[in-house]
Amino acid sequence: MDSAGSTGSTDRTPRGGRVRLLFYGILAGLVLALALARLATGPWYQVYNPASALLLEEGPVEWEVVYFLPHLPAVAGEAPSGYTVSPVQYRALGPLWVAGALWAWTGSAFWALAIVDLAGWAIAGVATYHLGRRLGARDSAAALGALLVVASPLLASNMWTHVLHLAEFASLPVGLWGTLVLLDADDSRAAGAASTAGAATKRSNRRTAWGRTGRLALALGALLVGLSLTYQYQWVVAPLAALAAITRPAGGRGRALVAVAGAVGIYVAATVAVRVALFVAGLGDPGSQQDAVARPEALALSGLSTLDRAGLWALLPNRGHLLATVGLYHPLVFVVGIAGLGLLSGRARLLGLVALVGALFSFRLYGAPWTAMTAYPFVYLGAGAVCARAGDVAAHLVARLRDRRRPRPPPGVALATAAVLAALLAATTNGDLVGNTTFLLQWWNVYSPVLPY
């Protein structure tokens, strides 16, 4: 799958397109296989806490599906008088809308929600692949990273819960990829404008530059709004966008930073507009579900309120948070993933490390496994890079063993070795498929301990 060109460039030949399409098919097939296998071996949540599971149209779900079921009729029917959009539904309004429409198409709420989760699972893999390519990873490294994301506990754990978490978690690599695409496109437009700026006046150049800034802010703002309707990753992507802006290879860092700030302003304004629209339509009073989920801004404010009493140390994550995070990925996967960041570009290393630190702080505020794994695209891309490099080393060794004077790597050895290593990494967190539920139970017990039964 490696590109014909340099690292990061795309093979735009028909063969390259067919290979990419085949890869998308492999990701989708892997998603289906892992999801359907869990119906036989046991969905993660139902194995972890069977007493809190339920049935929806004879399909297994988690009890929190009740937050979303009353809102399917809001899409496919006249909303009942008591229907409102509280934070738990607002942050999933995008996937909820898709699920409601699918319910009207299929007549099955269970399969409507399942299709949304399955699609989200596959999109997470595809988006991680493209994010990896955008960060300068080779085809094989990005592809292996995507496969590891698909096999990750973050996504497997929430299948057959029907709380739209898979669709929500997929929005992170999509948002990161979109941010980098927008910044890089602005970069190239700025470079193009600079190369043809000889005859233009200074004022005209400034107008053009600020026009580009405005368009970039609008696009990034729309991206943040989209992220707020598909979970809450705008709080992660916005700081990383600022970091990517000030570390961009070309100039115009200040202008890019202004664009990011403008994007945040546009996001706030658009969010207010959406909430006003919901209020005007009679949907805005959150009612009893106001606190059904923890909101990042509320958690951050409550954390700051403890500053006086407990001091700054109370806000910082501690060794326990770090060890728990390592365990949630699996120690081997985490170590390989962090080491692999060193094989990616400087931009990927910086963004990945900052995302990891941010994840630790998030975990400190809200102790859920998915919060601790907020940096998951970077960790798995790093692991993919290590597998790809190990494959290269193996191919080189085999070539030298066969002919010391003119070693020629045999075809397929690198990819096969890398694939085997990636499969071994994936196996560390998928033991439940063969009856070993130790990791599964440890993973979910980080969220809320449940005694074995």
Add this chain to the structure above:
Amino acid sequence: MASIPSPTAPAPPEARDAAEPGAGASVPAAPPGEPAPVPNSWLALASGAWQSPAALCLAIGCVCAGIGLAVAPVPDIAVASGRGLRLALALWGGWTAFAVITAMARHGSAAPGAVTPAQGATLGRWPFPPDWQIALGGAALLVAALQRSPGRLVVNLIGYGAAAVFLIWIVRRCGGADAAARAVAVLAVFALVPTHVDWRTTPLTENARAESPFRWTVGWPGAAWVLRHELDLTALARRPQSLMIPLAVRYDGPAQVYLTVNGEALGPLALVGGQSLQARIPERLVDGQSRLTLDLRQRPHDPVLRLIAQPWTAGATLGARASSFYDGERWWPGTFGDVAGRQKPGMYVIRFGLDP
């Protein structure tokens, strides 16, 4: 597979023929001076249908509607037509979505500063209006369809608008303007079809269903029956102090479930809210023990009082051996699905707690 000429790479020879209108089949060249032979109309029709699947999907939908009408116990033309139309639209949407994904895969978008692909690609014989016009048209139709329900309209506009903006941007960038137009057309159809239904009833959840393969109900078919669940205490860091057993259905009848722990009778479990049975587990019965054995008996016999069982036992400390039942004559592993009258591998759903 639909031929999707790439705007950035030269089309292979076989694709050039397919790109010519109406030339899906190879037509032998006429000798000089002779009139051109008439192309095989069925082949041309099939090739045209392949590249423009709308007619084919409509045909399939009509056929399926007809079949549905023929086999339905009570024929209803409106229902059958609706289902056939929905099937046709779903097939067209899936076909078009696959063509769009194929176009995106061919163009890709990973290089920093990649330029939007040329706008010349087509995904079929029929050109579509610009993507933004289709998106606005879809929104206008949504408003027209849902204007009497502001709440439903706002929710649908928010979802449709966010999806349309994102779809247009990403597909246009990765697949070209034509692909984006087709993608947003699929989205518009996807959003508009549900506007003709009015489903106000919230789908309901259940604790269990009698013969569900995922969570079934279990009871005591006879007075002598005993349900047993065992726990390997050596696998626990802390010993349980209480247990809670959810009921399959709400119960407020006369029957009670009596608990025996490691051979010691502890009396009836407390019925809490008609929805669960709860009890304390005395420390003396778990301290120093390697196994906790719970036996559940029902007195008086009442088939309405039922517990929940599930097939997945990998999380139980004793796996598939965790639960068993006694039918008055011998012990059996797993559970008994008394509605079907047969043994079902699985375990009873019980939660242990630390709060006494």
